[in-house]
Amino acid sequence: MTFTAVKPIDGSAFGDAISEDSEAHVSALIDKAAAVAHQLRALSPSNHGKLLRDIAAAIEAERDSLIVSACAETALPEARIGGEITRTTVQFIRFAELIESGNHLKVVIDKADPNYSPAPRPDLRKLNQPLGVVAIFAASNFPLAFSVAGGDAASALAGGNAVVAKAHPSHPNTCAIVAKAVKKALAENGISTDAFSIVQGTNPQITHWLATHPAVQAIGFTGSEQVGRILVKLGAERSNPIPVFAEMGSLNPLFITEGAIKDRSETLAKGLVDSALLGSGQFCTKPGLVFLPGNSEFVATMKSYLATLSVAPLLSKSIAERYSKAIAELSTISGVEVLAGNSNDSGFGVTPTFFITTWEIAQANPHLLEEHFGPTTVLITTEPSRYRDIALALPGQLTTTIQGVDGDEVDSLLEILAEKSGRVIWNGFPTGVAVTAAMNHGGPWPSSSTHTTSVGIDAVYRFMRPVSYQGIPQSLLPKPLQDANPWKVPQQIN
Amino acid sequence: MTFTAVKPIDGSAFGDAISEDSEAHVSALIDKAAAVAHQLRALSPSNHGKLLRDIAAAIEAERDSLIVSACAETALPEARIGGEITRTTVQFIRFAELIESGNHLKVVIDKADPNYSPAPRPDLRKLNQPLGVVAIFAASNFPLAFSVAGGDAASALAGGNAVVAKAHPSHPNTCAIVAKAVKKALAENGISTDAFSIVQGTNPQITHWLATHPAVQAIGFTGSEQVGRILVKLGAERSNPIPVFAEMGSLNPLFITEGAIKDRSETLAKGLVDSALLGSGQFCTKPGLVFLPGNSEFVATMKSYLATLSVAPLLSKSIAERYSKAIAELSTISGVEVLAGNSNDSGFGVTPTFFITTWEIAQANPHLLEEHFGPTTVLITTEPSRYRDIALALPGQLTTTIQGVDGDEVDSLLEILAEKSGRVIWNGFPTGVAVTAAMNHGGPWPSSSTHTTSVGIDAVYRFMRPVSYQGIPQSLLPKPLQDANPWKVPQQIN
Numbered sequence: 006m007t008f009t010a011v012k013p014i015d016g017s018a019f020g021d022a023i024s025e026d027s028e029a030h031v032s033a034l035i036d037k038a039a040a041v042a043h044q045l046r047a048l049s050p051s052n053h054g055k056l057l058r059d060i061a062a063a064i065e066a067e068r069d070s071l072i073v074s075a076c077a078e079t080a081l082p083e084a085r086i087g088g089e090i091t092r093t094t095v096q097f098i099r100f101a102e103l104i105e106s107g108n109h110l111k112v113v114i115d116k117a118d119p120n121y122s123p124a125p126r127p128d129l130r131k132l133n134q135p136l137g138v139v140a141i142f143a144a145s146n147f148p149l150a151f152s153v154a155g156g157d158a159a160s161a162l163a164g165g166n167a168v169v170a171k172a173h174p175s176h177p178n179t180c181a182i183v184a185k186a187v188k189k190a191l192a193e194n195g196i197s198t199d200a201f202s203i204v205q206g207t208n209p210q211i212t213h214w215l216a217t218h219p220a221v222q223a224i225g226f227t228g229s230e231q232v233g234r235i236l237v238k239l240g241a242e243r244s245n246p247i248p249v250f251a252e253m254g255s256l257n258p259l260f261i262t263e264g265a266i267k268d269r270s271e272t273l274a275k276g277l278v279d280s281a282l283l284g285s286g287q288f289c290t291k292p293g294l295v296f297l298p299g300n301s302e303f304v305a306t307m308k309s310y311l312a313t314l315s316v317a318p319l320l321s322k323s324i325a326e327r328y329s330k331a332i333a334e335l336s337t338i339s340g341v342e343v344l345a346g347n348s349n350d351s352g353f354g355v356t357p358t359f360f361i362t363t364w365e366i367a368q369a370n371p372h373l374l375e376e377h378f379g380p381t382t383v384l385i386t387t388e389p390s391r392y393r394d395i396a397l398a399l400p401g402q403l404t405t406t407i408q409g410v411d412g413d414e415v416d417s418l419l420e421i422l423a424e425k426s427g428r429v430i431w432n433g434f435p436t437g438v439a440v441t442a443a444m445n446h447g448g449p450w451p452s453s454s455t456h457t458t459s460v461g462i463d464a465v466y467r468f469m470r471p472v473s474y475q476g477i478p479q480s481l482l483p484k485p486l487q488d489a490n491p492w493k494v495p496q497q498i499n
Numbered sequence: 500m501t502f503t504a505v506k507p508i509d510g511s512a513f514g515d516a517i518s519e520d521s522e523a524h525v526s527a528l529i530d531k532a533a534a535v536a537h538q539l540r541a542l543s544p545s546n547h548g549k550l551l552r553d554i555a556a557a558i559e560a561e562r563d564s565l566i567v568s569a570c571a572e573t574a575l576p577e578a579r580i581g582g583e584i585t586r587t588t589v590q591f592i593r594f595a596e597l598i599e600s601g602n603h604l605k606v607v608i609d610k611a612d613p614n615y616s617p618a619p620r621p622d623l624r625k626l627n628q629p630l631g632v633v634a635i636f637a638a639s640n641f642p643l644a645f646s647v648a649g650g651d652a653a654s655a656l657a658g659g660n661a662v663v664a665k666a667h668p669s670h671p672n673t674c675a676i677v678a679k680a681v682k683k684a685l686a687e688n689g690i691s692t693d694a695f696s697i698v699q700g701t702n703p704q705i706t707h708w709l710a711t712h713p714a715v716q717a718i719g720f721t722g723s724e725q726v727g728r729i730l731v732k733l734g735a736e737r738s739n740p741i742p743v744f745a746e747m748g749s750l751n752p753l754f755i756t757e758g759a760i761k762d763r764s765e766t767l768a769k770g771l772v773d774s775a776l777l778g779s780g781q782f783c784t785k786p787g788l789v790f791l792p793g794n795s796e797f798v799a800t801m802k803s804y805l806a807t808l809s810v811a812p813l814l815s816k817s818i819a820e821r822y823s824k825a826i827a828e829l830s831t832i833s834g835v836e837v838l839a840g841n842s843n844d845s846g847f848g849v850t851p852t853f854f855i856t857t858w859e860i861a862q863a864n865p866h867l868l869e870e871h872f873g874p875t876t877v878l879i880t881t882e883p884s885r886y887r888d889i890a891l892a893l894p895g896q897l898t899t900t901i902q903g904v905d906g907d908e909v910d911s912l913l914e915i916l917a918e919k920s921g922r923v924i925w926n927g928f929p930t931g932v933a934v935t936a937a938m939n940h941g942g943p944w945p946s947s948s949t950h951t952t953s954v955g956i957d958a959v960y961r962f963m964r965p966v967s968y969q970g971i972p973q974s975l976l977p978k979p980l981q982d983a984n985p986w987k988v989p990q991q992i993n
Binding site: 134458 | 582608621623716728734735740741742905909910914917918920923925931935936937938939943948951952957963964965967968969970972975977991993
């Protein structure tokens with residue numbers, strides 16, 4: 006059984022036929038990863054950091070071939086793919102900086118204390134250790150930054166884990182180039198290339214084989230709520246349940262005050278359309294639900310601007326079909342006004358389509374309040390005095406946004422949005438996720454399955470666990486816990 | 500419907516009849532908790548710390564009545580209950596110290612940086628926030644320290660969450676006294692008493708009502724793997740899945756080297772028996788599986804020492820019945836030698852019973868390798884050269900222990916034990932869990948459901964989640980994120 010990548014631009018085949026991996030092959034790759042995971046665990050912080058930097062360099066060295074492959078497989082523009090390659094390598098470098106600092110080990114040393122209350126305390130030393138093998142599921146919409154060596158894989162490797170990653174069948178050749186680069190860096194650093202593997206296929210069973218293999222200790226996933234929910238269930242129903250870190254996107258509701266429209270109607274209207282259409286509307290942080298006062302001039306600006314725009318074809322035939330089906334359904338709902346952009350009739354091309362309606366109609370038609378991947382957004386015109394109650398009724402979100410002006414009374418709205426989401430934005434747009442220490446990319450269900458971030462250096466802690474060493478002689482202690490501290494890691498000594 | 504507490508010492512009733520809480524009542528308590536959770540969230544670190552200290556003081560003020568109640572309901576000795584009260588209050592005080600420091604908020608501020616790679620960075624500020632309402636399930640075996648205001652509830656309250664806790668039906672009056680004390684402290688601090696409630700009952704459905712209520716955002720549980728697995732499944736199958744932090748005990752395997760027996764045969768044999776019988780063998784850290792070289796003198800010492808000992812009645816009729824049934828079954832296995840202590844025929848009294856067998860027989864009879872609550876331990880005599888391979892075959896554990904001497908070649912055994920458990924001990928016994936920064940109480944499944952600790956101050960992070968604030972004006976930012984830093988919390992500024 007084989008499959009072939011398809012170019013969204015015209016539906017034609019791209020690259021050679023790729024073998025569908027069998028259950029036995031997937032299982033063998035995981036077993037091999039488990040057998041060599043200890044090699045990563047044994048790396049000193051400086052050698053571990055060097056490995057991560059070398060992975061970044063090996064991916065960077067494939068920039069030209071990655072651009073050819075990823076542009077063909079995703080129809081995303083070259084500048085976007087180039088930026089994503091940079092982001093992917095920067096992610097490894099940020100993790101390298103963290104690992105070299107030793108801070109991720111979180112070493113805490115409690116020296117023995119016979120007078121400790123409520124009971125005498127033995128010598129206790131704690132640090133974070135890797136889990137073993139982590140299974141990663143690549144996202145369709147970020148062929149580099151959230152793919153087989155994207156944020157999830159980078160944080161798992163930074164945590165000292167071996168990785169088996171499922172390549173996304175909509176960009177399999179790009180995944181293969183990246184995997185080869187990672188393996189090259191592993192080999193150059195004296196680590197078995199079995200410590201990082203990808204599996205390929207269009208068979209949905211691959212997901213089950215990965216998620217149920219006994220040696221897999223955790224799962225990192227970026228994709229739909231539907232698949233995320235399957236993985237969470239599979240993770241919980243194993244004979245040894247494991248954590249599933251699923252990032253499943255959201256509606257990223259955006260609330261516009263009257264003051265904001267008065268202040269900057271045109272830039273706001275156009276900025277909103279641009280954000281919703283970024284990456285052909287295939288961002289997990291797309292503003293998919295917008296609340297605004299009924300201002301006809303503002304809506305007219307959006308309408309006329311949208312009418313001038315088209316987007317690149319969607320990432321895959323199935324995404325384009327699901328999008329067109331959803332748009333057709335939403336368009337027939339009574340009381341819903343349709344705003345349309347220009348059609349793109351090539352390959353998996355679609356028509357950007359926004360909807361305007363009221364909160365009452367949206368509530369009566371739940372499809373309007375679901376995430377639809379692609380260049381569409383639902384605008385709800387309502388009294389801003391109702392924003393607070395509406396926000397209370399929303400499910401969990403990756404992001405929430407207020408577009409306002411100084412003096413707007415939004416304190417309690419902002420407080421509710423902070424309860425509903427993982428990132429609250431003022432006078433910005435949710436697309437664009439900085440890879441930085443204070444970033445959080447994750448929110449209450451259904452945007453994420455856990456209270457963790459999948460972007461930024463804190464993502465590493467998803468794939469480590471604390472272990473305490475009690476009364477262990479110096480010569481038997483892991484190096485970071487020894488009094489001599491040969492790796493010079495930060496030690497919090499109590 | 501009502502039920503009454505039972506005294507393990509003689510099976511007689513203790514205290515007044517207690518109402519079985521209905522589904523409507525449980526649901527209403529959770530709704531009330533959700534409605535006032537914001538009051539805890541709004542506390543400054545110093546006021547939050549004061550609340551936790553006042554809870555400790557309110558529990559301490561009930562010491563006399565708690566000793567009467569808990570001793571009657573559990574048959575545990577007064578010294579143990581007294582120690583547990585102290586531990587319970589110390590847990591609140593340790594959390595108060597953390598919360599007063601502001602460190603738990605983990606504030607990170609990334610100032611805007613137009614030159615940041617791979618993209619300009621907006622002003623981003625992150626902190627940990629409470630989840631909302633946390634459901635806690637009290638353990639049977641620690642009527643204070645792991646009960647309705649034990650480590651799980653204390654860490655949830657320290658994280659700023661409202662709590663609804665299921666009282667354990669084997670010590671319901673003790674739970675009621677504690678709950679009254681917590682509510683008193685809440686009221687004195689101007690917080691609604693709805694922020695902490697307990698539910699009472701013997702109906703297993705209460706567990707489902709708590710775990711499936713939409714307002715519950717996380718679960719803390721200490722108990723059996725069987726119930727823990729039910730909760731993990733319930734948590735994953737909700738329309739909004741939530742994390743379940745389950746601590747389910749383990750066998751705590753202990754490996755004895757030949758050198759250790761040569762060095763201290765008698766103290767080691769007696770220490771091991773004492774550790775296994777502590778709390779009538781009802782500790783989650785009981786050494787339940789011991790590997791030792793076949794040394795007849797050492798075994799004879801254990802045998803004759805055990806023969807002199809009896810234990811207090813078990814915590815409940817059902818625990819005593821399960822224990823006696825398990826002991827009867829294990830005793831009939833061919834090739835298993837039985838070591839017995841003195842019977843206790845009163846109430847829920849049982850006979851301490853150890854078993855000696857080989858690794859082959861244990862593997863062929865998996866009951867020997869399961870956790871049996873109560874004063875029993877399985878001793879496996881085998882060649883120490885096999886310890887490494889045996890350790891590799893074991894499931895996840897809260898703790899693992901090596902009893903050895905300087906010069907024992909145990910490096911690789913210790914490394915495997917660190918992969919299998921959350922705490923590795925040298926020349927100690929696993930019972931006794933210090934409440935301290937470097938403590939970790941949690942290990943791979945089935946000992947725990949997540950890679951977190953349920954003891955020590957890090958337990959608070961189970962019940963908080965990060966939220967980023969992007970481009971938010973100073974006046975709208977939460978106080979810990981403001982440049983003026985009115986609460987004087989630690990701010991990591993990049």
